[in-house]
Amino acid sequence: MTSQTRRTGGTPYLYHSSHWGTFTAVREGDALRIQPISDDPDPSDILQNIPAALSHPARLARPLVRRGWLEDGPGPDPRRGTDGYVEMAWDDALDLAAKELARLGGGRGEAGEENAGRHVFGGSYGWSSAGRFHHAQSQVHRFLNVSFGGYVASVESYSSAAGSVILDTVAGNWRRLSREGRWWEHIRERTELVIAFGGLPLKNLAVSPGGNSRHIAAESIRAAAARGARFVSISALHDDFPNDCPVDRLAPRPATDVALMLGMAHRLIHTGAVDRGYLETYTTGWEALRAYIEGEEDGQPKTPDWAQAICGVDAREIEALADLAARSRTLITIAYGLQRAENGEQPVWMALALSCMLGGGVRRGAGFSYALGSMGNHGKPQLAVPSPTLPQGRNRSGDFIPVARIADLLLNPGGRYTYRGKDRKYGHIRLIYWAGGNPFHHHQHLDRLRKAFAKPDTIIVHDNVGTATTAHADIVFPATITAERDDIGASAGDPFLVPMKKLAEPYGEARDDFSIFCELSLRLGCLAEFSERRTAREWLEHLYGETRGALAEAGLPAPAFDTFFEGPPLHLPTSDAPSMMEAFHADPAANPLATPSGRIELFSHLAVAGGLPGHPAWIEPEEWLGSAMARTHPFQLVANQPAGKLHSQLDFGKTSMAAKIGGREVACMNEADAERLGIREGDVIRLWNARGAALAVARPSSGIAPSVIRLSTGAWYAPREIEGAGPACVNGNPNALTADRPASPLSQGCSGQLCLVSVERLKAPDPGTVPHENILLRPKRR
Ligand SMILES: Nc1nc2c(c(=O)[nH]1)N[C@H]1C(S)=C(S)[C@@H](COP(=O)(O)OP(=O)(O)OC[C@H]3O[C@@H](n4cnc5c(=O)[nH]c(N)nc54)[C@H](O)[C@@H]3O)O[C@H]1N2
Ligand SMILES: Nc1nc2c(c(=O)[nH]1)N[C@H]1C(S)=C(S)[C@@H](COP(=O)(O)OP(=O)(O)OC[C@H]3O[C@@H](n4cnc5c(=O)[nH]c(N)nc54)[C@H](O)[C@@H]3O)O[C@H]1N2
Ligand SMILES: [Mo]
Numbered sequence: 001m002t003s004q005t006r007r008t009g010g011t012p013y014l015y016h017s018s019h020w021g022t023f024t025a026v027r028e029g030d031a032l033r034i035q036p037i038s039d040d041p042d043p044s045d046i047l048q049n050i051p052a053a054l055s056h057p058a059r060l061a062r063p064l065v066r067r068g069w070l071e072d073g074p075g076p077d078p079r080r081g082t083d084g085y086v087e088m089a090w091d092d093a094l095d096l097a098a099k100e101l102a103r104l105g106g107g108r109g110e111a112g113e114e115n116a117g118r119h120v121f122g123g124s125y126g127w128s129s130a131g132r133f134h135h136a137q138s139q140v141h142r143f144l145n146v147s148f149g150g151y152v153a154s155v156e157s158y159s160s161a162a163g164s165v166i167l168d169t170v171a172g173n174w175r176r177l178s179r180e181g182r183w184w185e186h187i188r189e190r191t192e193l194v195i196a197f198g199g200l201p202l203k204n205l206a207v208s209p210g211g212n213s214r215h216i217a218a219e220s221i222r223a224a225a226a227r228g229a230r231f232v233s234i235s236a237l238h239d240d241f242p243n244d245c246p247v248d249r250l251a252p253r254p255a256t257d258v259a260l261m262l263g264m265a266h267r268l269i270h271t272g273a274v275d276r277g278y279l280e281t282y283t284t285g286w287e288a289l290r291a292y293i294e295g296e297e298d299g300q301p302k303t304p305d306w307a308q309a310i311c312g313v314d315a316r317e318i319e320a321l322a323d324l325a326a327r328s329r330t331l332i333t334i335a336y337g338l339q340r341a342e343n344g345e346q347p348v349w350m351a352l353a354l355s356c357m358l359g360g361g362v363r364r365g366a367g368f369s370y371a372l373g374s375m376g377n378h379g380k381p382q383l384a385v386p387s388p389t390l391p392q393g394r395n396r397s398g399d400f401i402p403v404a405r406i407a408d409l410l411l412n413p414g415g416r417y418t419y420r421g422k423d424r425k426y427g428h429i430r431l432i433y434w435a436g437g438n439p440f441h442h443h444q445h446l447d448r449l450r451k452a453f454a455k456p457d458t459i460i461v462h463d464n465v466g467t468a469t470t471a472h473a474d475i476v477f478p479a480t481i482t483a484e485r486d487d488i489g490a491s492a493g494d495p496f497l498v499p500m501k502k503l504a505e506p507y508g509e510a511r512d513d514f515s516i517f518c519e520l521s522l523r524l525g526c527l528a529e530f531s532e533r534r535t536a537r538e539w540l541e542h543l544y545g546e547t548r549g550a551l552a553e554a555g556l557p558a559p560a561f562d563t564f565f566e567g568p569p570l571h572l573p574t575s576d577a578p579s580m581m582e583a584f585h586a587d588p589a590a591n592p593l594a595t596p597s598g599r600i601e602l603f604s605h606l607a608v609a610g611g612l613p614g615h616p617a618w619i620e621p622e623e624w625l626g627s628a629m630a631r632t633h634p635f636q637l638v639a640n641q642p643a644g645k646l647h648s649q650l651d652f653g654k655t656s657m658a659a660k661i662g663g664r665e666v667a668c669m670n671e672a673d674a675e676r677l678g679i680r681e682g683d684v685i686r687l688w689n690a691r692g693a694a695l696a697v698a699r700p701s702s703g704i705a706p707s708v709i710r711l712s713t714g715a716w717y718a719p720r721e722i723e724g725a726g727p728a729c730v731n732g733n734p735n736a737l738t739a740d741r742p743a744s745p746l747s748q749g750c751s752g753q754l755c756l757v758s759v760e761r762l763k764a765p766d767p768g769t770v771p772h773e774n775i776l777l778r779p780k781r782r
Helices: 045-049 067-072 090-103 136-148 162-171 174-179 183-189 217-227 257-270 276-282 286-293 304-311 315-326 345-357 403-411 446-453 513-524 527-531 536-553 561-566 580-586 605-609 654-658 671-676
Strands: 014-018 021-028 031-036 064-066 085-087 153-155 193-197 230-234 248-250 330-334 367-370 400-402 416-419 422-425 431-435 458-463 475-478 487-489 496-500 635-638 666-670 684-689 692-701 708-710 719-722 726-729 754-761
Touching: 014 487, 014 496, 021 045, 031 045, 045 654, 064 067, 064 090, 067 085, 090 458, 090 475, 090 513, 136 431, 136 513, 136 527, 153 403, 162 174, 162 345, 162 605, 174 367, 174 580, 183 217, 183 330, 193 315, 217 230, 257 286, 257 304, 257 315, 257 345, 276 345, 304 315, 315 330, 330 345, 345 367, 400 403, 403 446, 487 536, 496 561, 513 527, 513 536, 536 561, 666 671, 671 692, 692 719
Parallel strands: 153 400, 193 230, 193 330, 230 248, 330 367, 431 458, 458 475, 635 708, 666 692, 692 726
Antiparallel strands: 014 021, 021 031, 064 085, 064 475, 416 422, 487 496, 635 754, 666 708, 684 692, 684 754, 719 726
């Protein structure tokens, strides 16, 4: 890394990092000027959202306590979400919070009562910020482990639960499968055909948890195309593949990719193109899958014509794609998006099966890559040394929920459900402690989540800004943003350890999550356990020391902390070790997969035990364009990730706001659909179904399939009454519409990507949007 620490008029450029890029910044008066590092070949515009965060009126300046909670005491309360707040001095708010934590059993620490945390939900899902020490989720987990001896945790992610669970089940280790393998290098150099289910959307590849200093996807795709590699993007949306690259596009109806894959599989069988040697050596269960494909199980051969009737792609095109795949060095990728859906396991499992039929990844550049198009650091070399992580301590409660079952947990204490083939029971939650996530962004069917958030005694949230989640909390602590503190940026798939230098003083009276937890720990008598008597700076030095130690062991001496922290990002070595699949392919007996058979399972007894068919199969979802519900709600909503921001973060920033019209999200729909409905570019439209409604600004386009409408996530939830039409989120949050329905009984994953809706031009007067600073009802400034 070339040092960029220049000086302009005496002001140094400082290094910092975000989930969407490493940058240098300089203060110019009240403004912050941000510049991507020169090593980044394709930096993301999302960087330009950051400066607004320094002083935006949505920032929280002082602790807030909900009026109803303050007046009537803790307890279930349906006023959450519409109540007002009282501003409080830090010491008073901390005393109040500590008293409530103590009442609920907190404060006896590791030596205390076993399972005091069983009524505390601390799953606290969310991305918070890139720095590895001030990582809010790690901080809250550590605090609850120390002060309550544990908490009800969450497992899996909103990103990937159906896909992860099925890949763990049939290929052993989804994490290694998705991260390992130098796929971008292979694509540049060897792969002849990339079939990308869900495309390779550059917008998503902007981002990776912990940092993404080098955006290499665009140049890799271009280099491959220049070499003659072919790409097929399988998606209803044109912009799921870079526009400036040659690509063939297929647009199956959303949620029907399994049918398309089965049609291809049928063709491979009937043209004799199946690699039987691969199936025999590396897989089990082929006979069961073959019998299903040929219709021996249900009397229905899964022919390309059968597939066409479901997915809408011409049968001859399905055959042509199968033929091309069979004669090419083919890589099959599948985006997370496809599995964030009902029966989301099936497209992932079937894509893996299809790649096995084609000979798997024995030849370099061919094979299967999970979520290559979903995270910027997948398919890059992995680090050879551990990157800094805050130890979270031990959770002695042992209880957890699959992360997307949060509303079920709160609404249904004692209720039973299944997960990974086991029967489980929801506990009874009295306290929610959330830091670094925004469930009123990430969860589905938000009107239902509001009812769920009415249930606990007390909800405590830390955030930088007044989100819809803080607006449902009883105690809100204002946290600093990453730019207001020192930290270290790192990610397993990124070569740089970044000294993230403080760029600005905290807004108002905002404090670091760490220091808030130190204050609470002090009051609860467990400060020494929580902080281990280290200051934030000493923690940074300590965490850096672990990476430095590993470097020294590898014969690569690294500078002392102070030198590292004043200098440019530190280049870390990457690992040359073969990926899990490379090792397995080289010697399946010596390097078996962690499945019951040691092989890739095309039939799985564990899947059956978890409530799924034993092999990948087409299972009709409740909400797709061919289902009964489509007669009343004829549009498939694709609620995918937003291009101009990360989730709901910095939605008020420059790049995010530039993508809106009148402060409202834009929904892209097919131009013929728009014309039929009398909708023109710029019209305000209403999307609705039985669960809720949202307003958006229409953008008719030829780049989206008929009957599909795309409204990306990220707008701050603001339900308001629409004249004559009931409530709608006036800012355009699609989770007002999505279903809180598990992907399957196996994974209990989030299925928020797709749902059915109706669409019309808004007839009532436009109620306008709710600006970010008014999402949480604040007291007048004293
Ligand atoms: N319909 C639909 N819903 C989806 C998805 C979808 O495809 N469709 N995608 C899902 C996916 S994949 C994901 S990962 C989730 C994302 O869901 P989240 O990760 O919950 O979303 P974020 O907006 O990143 O929320 C992070 C919050 O942390 C706050 N924050 C940032 N830094 C700090 C800090 O230092 N301290 C504290 N205390 N707070 C901080 C931010 O202000 C923000 O409110 O959404 C899911 N929801
Ligand atoms: N800019 C930006 N980048 C991000 C994020 C962000 O918020 N903003 N979030 C990050 C996170 S947390 C995650 S988990 C990843 C998410 O990565 P993904 O989940 O892969 O991202 P999405 O954009 O939700 O979905 C990718 C595409 O899948 C397509 N798709 C949906 N359903 C179907 C289907 O049934 N069939 C087919 N063929 N295609 C379908 C959609 O057109 C969609 O654009 O992105 C990461 N990258
Ligand atoms: Mo995600």
